[in-house]
Amino acid sequence: MAVLASAMTNVFASSDAAWEALYARTEKACLKKSNLNDPQVVGERIVFGKHILYRVEGIYPQAHMQGKKGSVYCLHPYPKGRPEIADVP
Template identity: 35%
Template sequence: MKFFSAILITCTLFSATAQASSSQAWNEQRQQMLKACLAASQFKDAHVRSKPAEFDDQVGMSALLIEGVYPQQHMQQRTGTELCLYDRRQHRAFVSEWSPEVK
């Protein structure tokens, strides 16, 4: 019985370590995404406007809304929104202007 108790305790410890590691890896991936999306943005004073939308691993993409100020002088400091698609496999970000309005 002591043998099985020892195995159970060992499995529990390894399970907790694996979950902590996975959580840390997930946070690091999210920080990479934020950094890449903000760097890819065309806006001045770019900042995150939404929680990430995580797509299935088969797709390998995450989506994030970025808000900031248009850098062009004729835009007269207006704010705008961009959609950032982040490729988790290649660690690359792609942005496009985003308008939540349906036209």
């Protein structure tokens, strides 16, 4: 029984390095998708069942925004998928 339980744990477990690589990849995609200048993730990421939520802040690139700071949420499905952006109210 112990052998079976051990084998099942190894099937579902992911290494810390794999999770960090996933976080780095999704964070990079969110920073790019934000379309903000000098984007940075602020606060902690929030991990849902199959999504990661980031808050990204930066400078709006549009000339009419006159260099105002902006903030967006980025919801990124994982392990694959494309991030979605929503303005922070």
